[in-house]
Amino acid sequence: MALAYGGIEAGGTKWVCAVGTGPDDVRALVTFPTTTPDETVARAVAFFAEHDIAALGIGSFGPVDLKHGRITTTPKPGWANTDVAGAFDVPVAFDTDVNAAAVGEGRWGAARGLDTFCYVTVGTGIGGGVVSGGRLVHGLVHPELGHLAIPHDRTRDPFDGSCPFHGDCLEGLASGTALQHRWGLPAEELTDPGAWALEAEYLAYAVVNIAFAVSPQCVILGGGVMKEPTLLPLVRARTLELLAGYVAGPEVVLPALGDRAGVLGAIELARLQSSNP
Amino acid sequence: MALAYGGIEAGGTKWVCAVGTGPDDVRALVTFPTTTPDETVARAVAFFAEHDIAALGIGSFGPVDLKHGRITTTPKPGWANTDVAGAFDVPVAFDTDVNAAAVGEGRWGAARGLDTFCYVTVGTGIGGGVVSGGRLVHGLVHPELGHLAIPHDRTRDPFDGSCPFHGDCLEGLASGTALQHRWGLPAEELTDPGAWALEAEYLAYAVVNIAFAVSPQCVILGGGVMKEPTLLPLVRARTLELLAGYVAGPEVVLPALGDRAGVLGAIELARLQSSNP
Numbered sequence: 001m002a003l004a005y006g007g008i009e010a011g012g013t014k015w016v017c018a019v020g021t022g023p024d025d026v027r028a029l030v031t032f033p034t035t036t037p038d039e040t041v042a043r044a045v046a047f048f049a050e051h052d053i054a055a056l057g058i059g060s061f062g063p064v065d066l067k068h069g070r071i072t073t074t075p076k077p078g079w080a081n082t083d084v085a086g087a088f089d090v091p092v093a094f095d096t097d098v099n100a101a102a103v104g105e106g107r108w109g110a111a112r113g114l115d116t117f118c119y120v121t122v123g124t125g126i127g128g129g130v131v132s133g134g135r136l137v138h139g140l141v142h143p144e145l146g147h148l149a150i151p152h153d154r155t156r157d158p159f160d161g162s163c164p165f166h167g168d169c170l171e172g173l174a175s176g177t178a179l180q181h182r183w184g185l186p187a188e189e190l191t192d193p194g195a196w197a198l199e200a201e202y203l204a205y206a207v208v209n210i211a212f213a214v215s216p217q218c219v220i221l222g223g224g225v226m227k228e229p230t231l232l233p234l235v236r237a238r239t240l241e242l243l244a245g246y247v248a249g250p251e252v253v254l255p256a257l258g259d260r261a262g263v264l265g266a267i268e269l270a271r272l273q274s275s276n277p
Numbered sequence: 278m279a280l281a282y283g284g285i286e287a288g289g290t291k292w293v294c295a296v297g298t299g300p301d302d303v304r305a306l307v308t309f310p311t312t313t314p315d316e317t318v319a320r321a322v323a324f325f326a327e328h329d330i331a332a333l334g335i336g337s338f339g340p341v342d343l344k345h346g347r348i349t350t351t352p353k354p355g356w357a358n359t360d361v362a363g364a365f366d367v368p369v370a371f372d373t374d375v376n377a378a379a380v381g382e383g384r385w386g387a388a389r390g391l392d393t394f395c396y397v398t399v400g401t402g403i404g405g406g407v408v409s410g411g412r413l414v415h416g417l418v419h420p421e422l423g424h425l426a427i428p429h430d431r432t433r434d435p436f437d438g439s440c441p442f443h444g445d446c447l448e449g450l451a452s453g454t455a456l457q458h459r460w461g462l463p464a465e466e467l468t469d470p471g472a473w474a475l476e477a478e479y480l481a482y483a484v485v486n487i488a489f490a491v492s493p494q495c496v497i498l499g500g501g502v503m504k505e506p507t508l509l510p511l512v513r514a515r516t517l518e519l520l521a522g523y524v525a526g527p528e529v530v531l532p533a534l535g536d537r538a539g540v541l542g543a544i545e546l547a548r549l550q551s552s553n554p
Contacts, residue, residue: 063523063524073522073523073524115416116414116415116416116417130490130491132409132410132412132414132416132491133409133410133412133414133415133416135409135410135412137393137409137410137491137492138393138410138492139392139393139409139410139491139492139493139494140393140488140492140493140494140524140525140527141492141524141525142492143489143490143491143492144488144489144492144523144524145489145490146489147489147523148486148489148490149427149428149482149485149486149519150426150427150428151426151427151428151429151445152428165521165522165523166519166521166523168428205426208426209425209426209486209490210490211417211421212420212421212422212423212424212425213407213420213422213425213486213487213490213491214407214409214414214416214420214490214491215414215415215416215417215418215419215420215421216416216417217416217417242426242443244442244443245350245442246340246350246421246424246442246443247340247350247417247418247421248417248418249417250417
């Protein structure tokens with residue numbers, strides 16, 4: 001059997017660990033909740049100890065220190081300054097969860113064949129990974145698309161925002177957490193068309209700012225909030241209005257790999273690092 | 278004498294044409310006003326006909342069609358859909374004026390040795406070029422940092438914005454044109470500290486959004502508006518406040534090549550294309 005790679009989608013709510021080479025060759029997969037750092041990392045170590053892998057890719061919630069494979073300033077209790085990569089005794093490729101998902105969608109999913117695109121997850125929080133010219137954007141730290149500053153019309157939406165760092169940044173206005181706080185309902189129970197129009201407004205501003213910053217061919221919007229079926233067409237329409245014909249805008253699409261983009265992208269990160277050590 | 282390259286900074290107000298290999302080897306330089314497309318391009322063609330150049334780099338105002346070397350939807354009268362690159366009979370490297378300036382600052386200026394940085398010019402309009410992982414960001418079109426959507430508190434600043442496409446985008450709120458319209462004075466005559474604090478607020482939002490989108494090590498702020506000496510320290514301070522310690526922010530600096538960043542970067546674009554055709 002061909003060489004296999006390990007992948008971890010290390011999320012703030014759950015970890016997904018898989019062994020394989022791609023969507024059609026997942027040889028083992030396990031999901032468990034994110035509890036304490038020690039317990040969670042130990043479960044992943046135990047899972048991979050049972051499999052023969054050439055390398056491990058980890059896509060982690062962040063912000064992260066890419067060089068040292070650590071989670072840094074997360075507000076998640078107990079997880080600030082956690083060493084993740086150091087716990088494994090195989091070569092590790094470490095990146096953000098959303099960069100991993102972007103890589104997965106680029107290899108097998110909605111961005112296949114494109115060289116400049118973004119993956120944005122709209123869930124409990126909002127995060128995004130960016131591929132430019134075929135390569136992940138890293139830089140000083142890594143993109144943090146969830147914290148983009150966007151227009152907030154307080155006469156239309158008096159909600160102050162839920163981000164503990166920035167108040168009414170994108171995540172503070174448009175994450176699942178923000179929806180719960182503003183409307184008193186989780187996203188999956190929200191039926192008011194005005195609520196979804198407002199959500200589309202904020203996500204369209206995000207797409208527009210991403211377009212003006214990195215000019216992607218495609219923006220993939222994933223995460224639990226995007227499961228609302230009316231949302232994607234609203235975001236597309238409002239994005240075009242906001243661009244106002246100044247430049248061509250990106251395709252705005254849902255992920256093709258669904259909930260597996262992150263863990264499959266982590267496997268691809270491991271393969272890429274093994275090919276170009 | 279070593280091979281020389283040609284460079285054009287094709288701006289909306291003036292064109293700068295130079296022959297040489299870098300800041301210490303500029304063998305000829307001419308500046309002339311941007312008039313009609315035919316007349317302006319003909320002056321550049323005539324200038325380079327007198328010099329032996331291996332290739333020509335052009336950094337143009339935009340938006341541009343990079344593939345075909347054309348200016349596209351500019352509101353500048355007479356210039357929409359102008360073929361620029363096609364007028365020259367040497368190999369041409371064509372990019373935006375601000376991408377060229379970014380390349381110049383990366384090779385010889387404020388971003389020397391860095392691999393991820395941005396050059397933003399704050400003048401009559403606002404534009405920006407982005408280098409990520411050592412390479413210019415292009416994508417579907419190219420970055421248009423001047424049109425980022427940013428928060429606009431109308432109780433503090435009731436000005437509607439001056440961008441003909443987007444109203445109160447970054448350029449609409451913070452360009453020299455916006456300053457002139459809001460205050461009735463050009464930037465160089467503006468002395469009210471409140472006006473400069475407001476300008477710093479908008480530019481800091483731009484830096485923050487650039488930081489969250491591409492995580493640059495450095496953001497270079499150039500252009501005429503940045504000649505106000507109180508502005509850079511205000512932008513730096515406000516950027517740190519807006520980031521709120523979530524991630525490390527970029528250095529925010531002035532260009533080291535001054536007004537020659539664009540034309541020198543164009544020369545470097547020509548050299549790069551000749552080395553990697």
